[in-house]
Structures are given as structure tokens and as C-alpha cells.
Amino acid sequence: MATPVPMTLSGPAALGSAWERWSERHLRVLMIAPAMAILLALTIFPSIYMFVAAVTRISPNPDIPWEFAGADNFLRLFTDEQFHVGLLNTLIFTVCAVTVEFLLGLGLALLLDRHIRRLNFLKTLLMLPMMLPPIAVAITWKLIYEPQFGILNEIMFQLGLPLQAWAGDANLAMFSIVVADVWQWTPFVFLLMLAGLSSLPAEPYEAAALDGASAWRQFWDLTLPFLKPVIAIALLLRIMDAMRLFDLVFVLTGGGPADRTKTLSLYIYQVAYRFADPSYAAAISLFVLFVTVAFSSWFIKRMRLAN
């Protein structure tokens, strides 16, 4: 194997070609190595660190050495009711938000596909919410939900409906969060479905029409199977995103009222920084990481996204 010749021994030209020959031969490794090194440092280190932290008892006092705690932090997961609440809230939010976003996005795409194709400007306007900073979205909805002077209660009043505290009401808080998330992320599903619909082949539909297949049958037997890969990607990305919900609840409800909107992300944040218990926070994080990785690998294999 040719190693680069030291600068002093040969002229710059000769050296250049030696290095060039070497680098040319190992180009496929050299091009990918920096990215992999950076990502290893930014993901493998945290994972190992978290595992170490989770099996120790970290003292806030730097003079006291860490103690080995074994599985204690993991066992706490079974008895910690706050953790169960967070897990349940995260599941409720993910199921509700993603279901509504998916049905609404798919329905709108089917209804509007042929009519909006050339209206690129309008399409981009409809896509705006998902691009906006989540914090800006959160304060916007906070303003809309405001019980005293918010616009939503004004609309309720005009319609003769009872006024609500929305994000401040224990029974409506989760609903309010879901609505804000649906507002921001339905466009994402809509956009991906439009992309899927625009690449449908025409022939099977012509054949189906000749056979007299109903619109419903065509949708069920042709459109849905063709859309399956796009649907899978849209669902995967939405579910992964919904499971890490933080910004909206942080600003809109702070996890309240009565922990009704406390998500796992928010709970980990509180455990680590408000209760200053990084070991336990690491244990919960590992649980979240395990669930996320298990789910996404299962989903990717199941939906055959692997190619």
C-alpha cells in the first residue's frame, strides 16, 4: 500500500501524485469517513454515556463519586406513576394527532389532486404551517386559545356555544394540543399524498373503468396499494415526530393542567433539569430510545422501505 511520501523527500508534483493515487484508491472510504466519525461522536458517545449514567447514582455534589446503582433506575420505571402518565399521554397524542392528520391529508389530496396540480402558489401557501417555527406556532395558538380575549372563544360566543378555557381546561388541553399539531402537520401528509397521487400510472384505471369498477373499488384496489410506500413514509415520519412532542406542550400548557398533557419528552426534561436527577432521566431516555429504534426498524421492515 502506498503511503504519502514526506514533503521534504520529493518535489510537490511527485508528492501530489502519490497522495492522489492513494486517495483515489480509498476514495469510497475517505468520502464517507468524516460524516461517519462526526455522527459516531454525536450518537454513540451519548448512548454509551446514558447507559453508564442510568446504572449509577450521580450526586449533584462533584466531590462525591458516582455510585453503582445497578438496575434501580430501570426498576423505578415500573412504579413511577408520573412516567406512566407521560407514556399514556404520549400514546394518546400520537394516535389522535397522526390519525386525524393522515385521514385529513389523504382525504384532501384525493379531493383536490386534479384541481390543485397547477396552482403551485396556492399549494405552497397551504404548506406554510409545517415550515414555521414550532414556538411561533405555539404562541399563535396560545393567543387563539386565550380564555378571556382569545379569538376562539369569541367565535364560540358568536355561535352561542359555551366559552372554554381550552389549553387551561383539564378535559380540553390534550384536544387543544392535538388541534394545533393537526394545523401544523396535516399539510405534510397532504403534500406527500399529492406527490404519490401525481405518479400513479393511468393504464390500470382505464382498464378498471372499462370493467365498470366503481370509484370506491378503484380507490381500494388501485390507489391505496400504489400509495402504500408514500403512506408508509408519511406515517413513519409523523409517528416519530409525534412521539417526541415537546415545544407545543412546553409553551401551551407546561404539561398541565393536572399532568393531562405531560409528554415523555417533557417529563424527561423535568426529571433532568427541575428534579436534577440525570440518572433516572437517562433511564427513561434509554426506554424512549429503545421504543423508537424498535418501532422504526419494525416499521421499515414491515413496510419494505429497506430499498
Add this chain to the structure above:
Amino acid sequence: MTRSRTSRIVQRGVAYATIALALVLTLFPVYWIAANSFKLDIDIFAVPPEWFPFNPTLKHYDAAFVQRPFLQYALNSFIIAVASTLVSLVFGTLAGYALARFQYPGQWRYQISFWILSTRMMPPIVTIIPLYIAFNYLDMLNTKPAVAIAYTAFNLPFATWMMKSYFQDLPVELEEAAIVDGDTRWGAFLRVALPLARPGLAATAIFCLIVSWNEFLLALVLTLTTQSQTLPIGIAGRVTQYTTYWGEISAAGFMACIPIMIFAFIVQKHLVRGLSFGAVKG
């Protein structure tokens, strides 16, 4: 005949009505925050609410960007976003090209691609504790580089996948022709593939900028003072337990949205690919 024509007209009517309704529902919240940012406090708190800022004022913009350090927050956001985007774009393009073009023994190409994607799937809350401890140890807490490095953890895998997808779309014959003409493999990448991938590079950069500009949780944990706090942190900081500075956060929130809206129109052709990590080609 007439029946099918009427049904087509009805269909079109329903579609346009739906588009109109969707536009109103989509744009009203954006309008609402903009409108409130131009209202006097007394009009923000008015019951019933004023649908339009009849007494427009720039008071809240002055309060946010002149009296309070929101300009500094925006500048921090900008510096962090650009730094992280540049690093991610350079190394992501190299890695993306390698994954798109080179053969690797066995399943390595697939395994590496999958692993890189999986790092993007990692929830930020999971990495935040170790990053906090590491930056604390390195005495880098509350600095812009720390935040930029943390953002690279999600921008780099994204850039890799995006560029991989753009390079896969380019015909390999052009690079082969360059090599036949005596260029090196690296030269073919640099002088043939890279210039052709320029639109993809631009779109990828804009997506990295948007995601960095919008990020909240990592910045919340890693920053403490105006020296490094980003715009979303500044905004959230004005929602306190006791009061919410509505005018100020509306002004700052609306300003935070403006560059994003401009970017959205620049990348509209690339939206689908960008949002699906290159998996769906729009």
C-alpha cells in the same frame, strides 16, 4: 351528457370551496399573530377581539428588537444555523455521493445508509443529557459552537440522505465519460457531479437552515444567556408564569416566520423530497 357535465361542475365547485376553506384555516393563525403584533396593548386585550389592527403601531417591534435583545437572539439563530448547515452540507455531500456511487463489500452500503438515517430518528431529548454533560466538561455550555455541533447531529444525516437521493438521479454516464477522458474519480465528482447537483445542494442547505432556525429543545438546554440564546428561546422566555408579553412575542414570532416563508417559496419544488429525507421524489 348534461348530467355528467353538471356533476363535473359540482365536483369542481366542491374542490374550489375546499381549497378556499383550507386556505382560510391555514392562513388565519399566521394573519392573527401578524395582526396582533401591530396592535396597541389595549386592542390586543379588547373583548370582543379586533379582527384588524385599526390603530397600527410598531411599539412591540421596538420593544422586542430595540429595547430587548431579540435582534441578538436572531443573530445567534442565524450564526448557529449557517455554521451547522455548512458543516453538514460539506460532509453530507461527500458521504451522500459515496453512498450513491460506490460499491461496498456485502451489505455495507445498505447498513451504513440505514444507520445514518437512524441517527436522524434519534429523539433530541435522548441525546440532550449526555451533550449537556459533555459541553459542561469542555466548558462550552452557553456557546454558539455547542448549539451548532448539537444541530449537526440531525442536519448531517439529513444532508447525507438528501444528497444521496439527488446524486442517484444524475446519469452516471457523464462521470464515466470524464474518467475516460483522463479525469480522476475525485475530479469527476468535483467537476461533473457536483455542479449538476447544485439545485439539490441549495435545497438541502435551505432545509438545514429552516430546521436549525426552528429548533427549540436543544437550544433550551444548552444556552443560558443572550450570548448564545436563539430566537425561539427568547420568545418562550417572554411567556412567564405571571404574565405573557403578547405584543412582544407576537412581533418576535412573526419576524421568526418571515425568513421561513421566503425560504418556503424558494424550495417549493423540493418540498416533497426534503420533507421525506429524499425517500419520495416530488
